[in-house]
Structure formats: C-alpha cells, structure tokens
Amino acid sequence: MFKYIERFFAEISKKRVPVLIIDELQVIGDLKIDGLLVYKLFNFFVRLTKELHLAHVFVVTSDSLFLEQVYIETVLKGRCRYLLVDDFDYETTAAFLKGYDITCEDARVAWEYCGGKPVCLVELINCRNREEKAKEMFTFRIGELETQLKLVKELGDEIMIGSKRCDVHYEKLVSALKMFVKRDEIGMNEVDEVSKRYLVKENILFVDPLTAMIAPQSMLDLSAIREVMRDA
Incomplete structure (x- = not known):
C-alpha cells in the first residue's frame, strides 16, 4: 500500500x-x-x-x-509541527x-452557551428560536455528562494505557472535574493519569501538549461540567 x-x-x-489529510487517526491506534x-x-x-519532499501531510x-x-x-521531534485548531x-x-x-x-446567548465552537454556532444560526436551541444543547450535554458519570459510578469502567488495563474511578473523575468549577483550565499534572486519559478519550477534556494545560472541549462542556459538579 505504501509503495x-x-x-x-x-x-x-x-x-x-x-x-494528504488524515482525519481521526486515533481510531486505528491499536491496530497491528x-x-x-x-x-x-x-x-x-x-x-x-522530509525525505522525498513529495507531499504535505x-x-x-x-x-x-x-x-x-x-x-x-x-x-517526530523536529519533523512536524502541532497546529491547534481551536474554537473562535x-x-x-x-x-x-x-x-x-x-x-x-x-x-x-450564543457566546454564553456555546462560546466559539463553530459546529454549535452553525446549529444556532439555522434555528429561529436561538435561545431555546442553546438551552436545549446545554441540557443535552448535561445529560450526556451525568449519564457517563453514572455509568462509571454504578458499573465501573477501564481504559488501556500502553499494555496495562486500568480501572476508572468515579470519585477521581469527580475530583478532576470539580477543578473546573472555578477555573477554565488546569495543569496537565494536576489530575491522575487514568482520569485524565479517560476524560480526554470521552471528549470531555482536551490536553494542549504545547502549554501542558487541560481544558474542557468547549464552552458548552465547561458550563455543563460546572452545572453537574454543583450536585456531585
């Protein structure tokens, strides 16, 4: 194939x-x-x-x-660059x-609920009652987050880190998320490794390797986290 x-x-x-543009390459991360x-x-x-100078990737x-x-x-050090595609x-x-x-x-209303996340902004643009749509998106995200935490609390979960299977703990997830009640971002090493990787994998948090900081995936996620953590 490569040839x-x-x-x-x-x-x-x-x-x-x-x-050449490859999207969501992590889906084959474990394929051997x-x-x-x-x-x-x-x-x-x-x-x-770098070697043949045939294409941009x-x-x-x-x-x-x-x-x-x-x-x-x-x-890849010295052979590639990180390009952060962030919200507006x-x-x-x-x-x-x-x-x-x-x-x-x-x-x-759009900024309060969605921040600068383009996909959310487009949804609001295409609606007549934009405030109602924004609240609907917010409520839906809260429900997703509550359900995810409830599943871990009642059934447990696990993730693979390298070749090791690690248990995910509800209490540690809550502890990590509670840090965002009063902060927009936290240091990458303020959260235990299992919780950090799990929350990133579930598209709740994002780690910026250039700044070594962790933040919610969007303003919508940040608002939902704060709402859910009020009663956690």
Missing part, C-alpha cells in the same frame, strides 16, 4: 504539490499489522515529506494524548455571527 501511494504522489508531484500500524504510517509520512485528531504519544514514540475567540465569534444578521441578544 502504491508513494508512486502515486511521485507522479502527481511532477505537476503540483499533493496534500506486523507491529502497530499507526507508527508505520507516521514513518511513511516522514518519508513522503496533515494528521487531524481530537485525541490530544494520542498525538502526544505518537509524537514521542515515532521520533469572542471577537471572531461576533464577526462570524454578524455575517448572518444575528442580533446582539442572540450573539450574547
């Missing part, structure tokens, strides 16, 4: 520079074909870019810990909504 792709890009690169496939892929990407993932692990274990800041959000003739009140 075919290499020949394909070699032919295309005679006229233009191809760009004579060893972990993901590491073979990254070594191949290095060959395409973008690897997109919502699992920041997966990317950090791959970065370390495939010796307030000014960008306001400008984006203004382009759709959103009222100041609706813009306030």
